[in-house]
Amino acid sequence: MKYAEVAVNSPAAQRRSFCYSVPPQLNIEIGQAVWVPFGPRRLQGIIISFSDTPSFEETREIEGAITSSSLISSAHLELARWMSSYYLAPLFDCIAPMLPPGFERHVECFIEPACTAPVAADMDADEKRLLDWLELHKRARVREIEKEWGKKNAARMLRELLQRGLIKKTEQLSAVRIKPKTEQVLVLQPDALRGMTGRGMSTTSKQDQIVEFLRAAARPVAAADVRKQIKNTSAAVRALLQNGVIDIVEREIRRNPLERYSMEPGQAHVLTPGQEIAWREIHAALLSSEGTPLPFLLQGVTGSGKTEIYLEALSAVVAQGRTGICLVPEIALTPQTIQRFAARFGERIAVFHSDLSPGEQYDEWHRIARGECDVVIGPRSALFVPQPRLGLIVIDEEHEWTYKQTEKAPRYHARKVAIRLAELCRATVIMGSATPDVESYYLAQQQSYRLITLKERITVRGITPLPQIQLVDMRDELKSGNRGIFSRILRQNLIEVLGRRQQAILFLNRRGSASFARCLSCGYTVKCPRCLVPLHYHTAENKLICHHCSYRSMLPAACPDCGRTRISLYGAGTQKVEEEVRRLLPAARIARWDRDITVRRGVHQEIMNKLVRHDVDILIGTQMIAKGLDLPQVTLAGVVNADSGLNLPDFRAAERTFQLACQIAGRAGRGFAPGRVIIQTYTPQHYAIQAAARHDYESFYAGEIDYRSRLGYPPFSQLAGLVFSHGNAEVCGRETRRMLQLLEEQKQVQGYAGLRFIGPIPAMVPRLRGSYRWQIMLCGTALSLFLNSIKMPRGWLIDIDPVGVF
DNA sequence: AGCACGCCGACT
DNA sequence: GTCGGCGTGCTC
Numbered sequence: 077m078k079y080a081e082v083a084v085n086s087p088a089a090q091r092r093s094f095c096y097s098v099p100p101q102l103n104i105e106i107g108q109a110v111w112v113p114f115g116p117r118r119l120q121g122i123i124i125s126f127s128d129t130p131s132f133e134e135t136r137e138i139e140g141a142i143t144s145s146s147l148i149s150s151a152h153l154e155l156a157r158w159m160s161s162y163y164l165a166p167l168f169d170c171i172a173p174m175l176p177p178g179f180e181r182h183v184e185c186f187i188e189p190a191c192t193a194p195v196a197a198d199m200d201a202d203e204k205r206l207l208d209w210l211e212l213h214k215r216a217r218v219r220e221i222e223k224e225w226g227k228k229n230a231a232r233m234l235r236e237l238l239q240r241g242l243i244k245k246t247e248q249l250s251a252v253r254i255k256p257k258t259e260q261v262l263v264l265q266p267d268a269l270r271g272m273t274g275r276g277m278s279t280t281s282k283q284d285q286i287v288e289f290l291r292a293a294a295r296p297v298a299a300a301d302v303r304k305q306i307k308n309t310s311a312a313v314r315a316l317l318q319n320g321v322i323d324i325v326e327r328e329i330r331r332n333p334l335e336r337y338s339m340e341p342g343q344a345h346v347l348t349p350g351q352e353i354a355w356r357e358i359h360a361a362l363l364s365s366e367g368t369p370l371p372f373l374l375q376g377v378t379g380s381g382k383t384e385i386y387l388e389a390l391s392a393v394v395a396q397g398r399t400g401i402c403l404v405p406e407i408a409l410t411p412q413t414i415q416r417f418a419a420r421f422g423e424r425i426a427v428f429h430s431d432l433s434p435g436e437q438y439d440e441w442h443r444i445a446r447g448e449c450d451v452v453i454g455p456r457s458a459l460f461v462p463q464p465r466l467g468l469i470v471i472d473e474e475h476e477w478t479y480k481q482t483e484k485a486p487r488y489h490a491r492k493v494a495i496r497l498a499e500l501c502r503a504t505v506i507m508g509s510a511t512p513d514v515e516s517y518y519l520a521q522q523q524s525y526r527l528i529t530l531k532e533r534i535t536v537r538g539i540t541p542l543p544q545i546q547l548v549d550m551r552d553e554l555k556s557g558n559r560g561i562f563s564r565i566l567r568q569n570l571i572e573v574l575g576r577r578q579q580a581i582l583f584l585n586r587r588g589s590a591s592f593a594r595c596l597s598c599g600y601t602v603k604c605p606r607c608l609v610p611l612h613y614h615t616a617e618n619k620l621i622c623h624h625c626s627y628r629s630m631l632p633a634a635c636p637d638c639g640r641t642r643i644s645l646y647g648a649g650t651q652k653v654e655e656e657v658r659r660l661l662p663a664a665r666i667a668r669w670d671r672d673i674t675v676r677r678g679v680h681q682e683i684m685n686k687l688v689r690h691d692v693d694i695l696i697g698t699q700m701i702a703k704g705l706d707l708p709q710v711t712l713a714g715v716v717n718a719d720s721g722l723n724l725p726d727f728r729a730a731e732r733t734f735q736l737a738c739q740i741a742g743r744a745g746r747g748f749a750p751g752r753v754i755i756q757t758y759t760p761q762h763y764a765i766q767a768a769a770r771h772d773y774e775s776f777y778a779g780e781i782d783y784r785s786r787l788g789y790p791p792f793s794q795l796a797g798l799v800f801s802h803g804n805a806e807v808c809g810r811e812t813r814r815m816l817q818l819l820e821e822q823k824q825v826q827g828y829a830g831l832r833f834i835g836p837i838p839a840m841v842p843r844l845r846g847s848y849r850w851q852i853m854l855c856g857t858a859l860s861l862f863l864n865s866i867k868m869p870r871g872w873l874i875d876i877d878p879v880g881v882f
Numbered sequence: 883a884g885c886a887c888g889c890c891g892a893c894t
Numbered sequence: 895g896t897c898g899g900c901g902t903g904c905t906c
Contacts, residue, residue: 079906086905087883094906115905116885132906232898870902 079130080104080138082112082121083156083167085180090166093124095132102138107146107153109179111139117183117247122171124153148174149462151500158496162860164874165486173460176445177437178254185218186246187234206233210243254438258326260299262313264290265323282312287321299324330439347388348539351381354528355388361526362392362468362504371495371505373474373520375512376530377542377771378742382508383413385530386470387420389506394421394450398467398503402453403490405476405703407431411681412706413472414453421451428454428461456481456490459497466501469494473703474507474516475735480879487875491516510742511735511773514780518791535746543713543744543751545769549760551599559596561656566714566754570657573712574664574693578749580712581705582696583740584653585721585733592723593620595635596642599758601723602632610723612840613645621838622725653696653716661694669697702739711751713744718757718765725840726880727789730764734776737768788855790877793830796859797878799839800871801847811871812836812850819852822866831856853878 078100081093096112104110104123112121113136120142148156148171156170163170172180189210210216221230237243264287285306290297303309316322347355354374361369376382390400402417404410407429417425426440426449443449445462452461456479459469471479471491479490491507498505507516507525520527532539548563558564573580592610593602601610604622611620611629619628634641654668669683686692687707695701721733737755745751757765763779785792798815802808816836823831832855839849856862860876868874 082906084906088905092906096906112906117905130906135906 077128077130079127079135080110080123081125081127081131082110082138083124083171084112084114084119084121085168085172086114086119087166088114089168091160091164093167094121095130095135096121096138097130097135098126099137102141104138104141105146106150107148109142109147109175111142112136113139119183120179120181122148122153122168122175124157124167147176147179147462149464151497152460152462154500155493155497159486159488159493161864162492163486163488163876164860164863165488169485173457174462176441178434181250183247184250186215186248187218187221188215188244188246190242190244207237207242215246254434256328256439256442257330257435259329261296261325261327262286262290262299262302263296263323263325265320282306282309283316283321286312286316290322296325296327298327330443332436332439345381345384347384348381348532348534350530350532351384354530355385357526357528358385358389358504358506359392362389362396368499368502369504370523371498371507371525372528373512373516373525374506374508374528374530375510375517375773376508377510377533378739379533379535379540379746380510380530381534382472382530383416386472386506386508387416389468389504390451390470391420393467393504394424396467398465399447399449399463400451400468400470401458401461401463401466401494402451402470403456403458403472403479403494404453405455405473405478407453407455410472411684417451417453424448424450426452426461428452428458430455430457456488459490459494466497466503468503469498469505471505471507473509475509475511475513477879480877482875482879487878489877489879492877511738511776514731514777514784515791517777518781540745540750542771543741543753545741545753545755545771547760547765547769548754548756550756550758554597554599561653561716562660562714563754563756566716566756567660569712569752569754570661570664570694570714574661576711578711579687579690579692579707579709580694580714581701581710581740581743582653582657582694582714582716583702583736584696584698584716585718585736593631593643593645594758595638595640596644597635597640598638600635600637601758602636602643610725612725657694657696664693665691666694666696667692669695669701699736702736702743705743706746707743708746710744710746711749713740713751713753715740715753715755715757718755718768719759719762722759722762722764727784727787728879730762730780730783733762734764734768734780737765738771738773741768741771788830788832793855794857794859794876795878796854796863797875798852798854798863798868799849799873799875800851801849801873802871803847805848808848808850809836811869812852815872816852818866819854822862826862826865828856828862831862 078098080096080098082096083089083093094112094114098104106123106125108123110121110123111118118139152174153171156167156174159165159170160167187210189207206221218230218234221234234243286302286309289302289305299313302313313322313324317324358372361372374382374385386402390402393400404413407414407427414427426444428437428440428444430437432440441461444452445464447464449463452458452463454461471494474491481488491513495505497503509516512520516525517527519525533542534540546565548565550563553563562570570580592613594600602620603610604627611622611627613620613631617628619630621628631645632643635643654666657664657666667683667686683692683695687695687705690709715737718733718737721736722729726732741753743751744753755765755769759765764776767773767776767779784790789795800808800812800815802811813836816833819833822828834853834855836850836852839851842849854863863874
């Protein structure tokens with residue numbers, strides 16, 4: 077007897093696999109998908125290994141194969157196992173992103189009336205109504221009944237009626253939602269053609285027109301295309317089919333997401349001497365065949381030609397007969413990048429992301445699996461496409477936090493997973509950024525990565541210096557009685573830009589903007605007396621709370637610093653900025669670009685087009701506009717509130733602020749006119765602000781790494797976040813305190829030195845979907861290993877290496 | 883997730 | 895007394 081370890085698609089499975097016996101007649105391999113019995117139902121599972129001895133006493137049998145061959149390569153399976161153990165995530169959840177789109181299917185439950193005559197005596201009115209309703213519908217989904225009668229009520233009634241044998245429960249697999257798309261093709265039958273000519277072609281009947289059209293095309297033509305050329309063809313086509321003149325066959329067609337992008341073939345750029353030096357080093361590593369090369373960290377300011385290096389490297393890998401993956405932070409914001417890739421690789425690229433229709437995803441995945449794509453571009457999930465012979469993974473803008481999955485398990489970081497995957501495939505990794513993640517830069521300093529720097533910025537003006545940055549101390553504005561959003565100098569510059577018929581970008585750091593208290597007189601932000609971090613305002617309790625030590629206080633009536641009673645919750649939204657600009661410059665054409673207005677598909681493109689056509693003078697937006705915009709007419713970039721992000725209860729706040737300020741600075745002066753950047757701040761002395769103003773990554777890094785080492789934050793330690801959610805606030809508090817005690821005990825038992833716990837404190841989002849949320853932070857080393865030894869009850873969520881706050 | 887079981891408070 | 899909420903354990 078043969079046994080198989082199966083990763084089953086059930087939250088109950090968690091990180092375990094389940095052992096099943098393999099029926100002798102069933103021929104299956106590792107990585108194949110199977111149906112397995114699991115409790116009372118059937119689930120999808122993936123075979124992860126075989127053995128001759130069962131790892132469980134009473135195994136059940138695999139019911140059958142879903143696919144005829146393996147879906148997952150051994151490298152990917154190994155990657156999934158590693159992710160499961162490192163991120164403490166269910167094994168199946170780690171495999172799921174590697175499966176073909178539309179693969180996951182669940183069993184639906186149906187209810188139908190049983191044949192037995194109902195005994196009316198012991199039924200209530202609702203139950204009678206339900207039976208009548210079922211009699212009418214014959215067969216209904218449990219979901220529908222729940223919707224009609226309410227979840228709890230439905231569950232109770234169904235249980236009782238089922239027990240009394242008045243209804244039957246049946247199961248059925250949910251329908252396959254994604255299939256290959258096909259079209260009907262008209263094929264001219266060669267011998268039938270002779271008969272036609274014999275009959276004379278003088279008439280221009282519909283039939284003749286169609287035959288003539290097909291003959292001219294000299295190949296099978298889609299019925300839809302014929303219909304487009306010749307109107308009202310259906311009767312004629314039917315007749316031709318009946319007479320055997322043509323045949324109609326189904327042909328599989330590809331849904332091509334690249335059709336949305338224009339694909340003008342582009343020429344390979346000539347590398348500048350600076351790029352040439354960088355490229356030579358990477359090229360040498362790509363050619364070398366000894367083991368896995370060290371990952372590259374390519375540091376270069378906006379416009380220094382990182383993309384050109386990526387393209388060169390991918391071309392070189394493709395020339396070796398291998399393939400590449402290029403990760404981008406957010407696909408919707410990178411049409412220009414995709415266009416450049418399409419120009420270089422033409423049809424042999426694939427775009428893979430969740431905005432594609434399910435059909436497009438399906439087609440792209442299978443194209444990739446067949447080895448038809450040299451390069452796959454996509455967000456973090458594109459890392460898991462079945463790219464054969466993977467030779468290179470590019471991670472563009474590697475510092476971006478979109479590379480961390482936070483909302484669902486596995487809460488992985490694409491950078492870390494990419495490096496692990498590259499090890500397994502002996503592939504190279506190139507990470508690029510103008511402002512590398514401090515942790516990445518540290519690893520480069522430690523020689524774990526190879527650092528390559530591109531220093532020159534290239535625009536249409538040739539090698540161009542970065543735009544001049546001016547810091548504006550907003551406290552001075554307050555002192556001189558200006559309580560507006562804009563400083564006098566920013567106002568002046570906006571007016572000038574409009575006068576010169578150029579464009580401006582106004583950037584607003586909205587994260588946490590309304591959630592801390594600031595004195596309007598002196599600019600002081602209310603801080604925790606114990607931890608000195610800004611207190612965070614929680615609407616639910618109407619209190620300020622410290623996210624380090626749970627200190628609480630009311631909103632102070634007077635400023636603790638200057639004593640005046642001008643404390644208020646600080647924050648200005650994009651709408652407010654827009655109003656202000658309209659008041660200030662009534663003639664300006666303004667566009668707003670943030671999360672609120674970009675839910676609809678195509679809105680990005682709409683705004684982009686307007687900007688390019690110069691139908692917009694001033695663009696106002698949040699983080700979203702900091703990235704990727706390449707508009708030559710933009711000569712002014714204003715950061716309205718550079719330091720509002722600095723006050724977030726997040727040790728990466730300074731890093732974020734620096735990165736955003738640098739990115740914004742990169743937006744201005746990309747055309748023929750030089751650009752200007754104005755940064756408004758209440759803390760001009762802060763090293764992140766100072767460094768950003770000088771475009772000085774090195775000095776930012778020096779300040780930041782010093783801060784991190786003093787506080788023992790990453791890269792000098794590892795973090796893990798534990799979040800507990802529960803409908804009852806009391807239970808939440810109790811359970812998190814119990815967990816903290818358990819953690820402390822385990823720390824003692826296992827002798828973990830240098831491990832500390834922060835919390836329990838309410839999560840940043842203290843209530844979510846009716847549940848209260850509390851969190852505990854762990855700061856130490858080898859946290860996956862440590863947490864592995866702790867039993868996590870229901871309701872806990874684990875985030876290893878969290879980015880941002882919960 | 884779903885389901886069964888068992889424990890306590892609120893009622894006929 | 896018992897109905898039903900909710901916490902807990904189990905699924906190869």
